[in-house]
Amino acid sequence: MPGEAESAARHPAAARGRRRAFGYGAAAAVCAVFIVVLGVTNPPRDEGVSTDRLGPDTGETVTEYLDRARDSLTGPDNSDRWALVSFTDYETAAALPGRADGTRVSQALYQVPLPRVATPLVSVQVPGSAAALSRSGDDAAWWLADRRRYSAEGTRGAQILDVSIARLRAGCACSPGVVVRAPLPALRELAGRPGIRAVEALPADAVAARYAVAPLLPDTADPIQPRPDDGPVPAG
Numbered sequence: 001m002p003g004e005a006e007s008a009a010r011h012p013a014a015a016r017g018r019r020r021a022f023g024y025g026a027a028a029a030v031c032a033v034f035i036v037v038l039g040v041t042n043p044p045r046d047e048g049v050s051t052d053r054l055g056p057d058t059g060e061t062v063t064e065y066l067d068r069a070r071d072s073l074t075g076p077d078n079s080d081r082w083a084l085v086s087f088t089d090y091e092t093a094a095a096l097p098g099r100a101d102g103t104r105v106s107q108a109l110y111q112v113p114l115p116r117v118a119t120p121l122v123s124v125q126v127p128g129s130a131a132a133l134s135r136s137g138d139d140a141a142w143w144l145a146d147r148r149r150y151s152a153e154g155t156r157g158a159q160i161l162d163v164s165i166a167r168l169r170a171g172c173a174c175s176p177g178v179v180v181r182a183p184l185p186a187l188r189e190l191a192g193r194p195g196i197r198a199v200e201a202l203p204a205d206a207v208a209a210r211y212a213v214a215p216l217l218p219d220t221a222d223p224i225q226p227r228p229d230d231g232p233v234p235a236g
Contacts, residue, residue: 052211056224079204080182081187085199086198093138093175118229179213
C-alpha cells in the first residue's frame with residue numbers, strides 16, 4: 001500500500017485533500033427513497049455548506065479512480081466510515097445481502113443499464129436488515145413510478161422511466177453498488193472479495209446525508225463521462 005506522500009505524487013487529485021461537491025436544492029424523499037440525478041444527490045439546501053462526494057470524477061480514468069479508492073482505505077484508525085462499494089457487475093436486489101455481508105448497508109443503489117440511454121440513478125435508504133435490502137429494488141421501482149406520474153406521455157423521459165420501472169419490478173440485475181458504514185479494516189477486507197470492484201471511504205468526520213454518491217458503473221469506459229443518451233429506448 002503506497003504511503004501518503006507517494007500517493008500524492010502519483011495522484012494529484014487525491015493530494016488536494018477532501019473532495020467537495022455543492023448541494024443542489026432540496027431532496028425529494030418518499031418512503032426513505034432518494035433520487036440521484038446524473039450521479040449527484042440533492043441534500044437539503046444549506047447555503048454555504050458543501051458536501052463530501054463518493055465516486056469517480058468526470059474525466060478521471062478507471063485506473064485513477066481505483067487507485068484513489070484504494071488510498072482512501074489506508075490508515076490506522078478504527079472508526080466507522082461511510083464508504084461506496086462498486087460492483088464488478090450489476091447485481092440483483094436478492095444478491096445484495098451476500099455482497100455486503102458483515103457490514104451495515106445504508107443505501108442500495110440502482111440504475112437500469114440500457115445501451116446509450118441515460119437512466120436515473122436511485123438511492124434507496126435501507127434499515128439494517130437483509131429483508132429490507134432484498135426488497136430495495138421494488139422500493140426503487142415504486143419511487144420511479146411516483147415520479148412517472150409527472151412525465152408527459154410519449155416523451156423520451158417517460159419511456160425511460162417505464163422501462164426502468166418494469167425491469168426493476170422484474171428483479172433485474174440493476175444495482176451497481178451500495179453505500180456501507182464500517183471501520184477501515186472491515187472495508188479493506190470487503191474490497192478484497194470477489195465481485196467487488198472498488199471500495200472508497202470518506203474521512204471519519206464525514207456527516208451522514210452530507211455526501212453525494214456516483215458509483216463506478218460496471219460498464220463505464222475511459223475516460224469517465226456521463227452516460228450518453230442518444231440510443232433508442234427499448235419497449236420493456
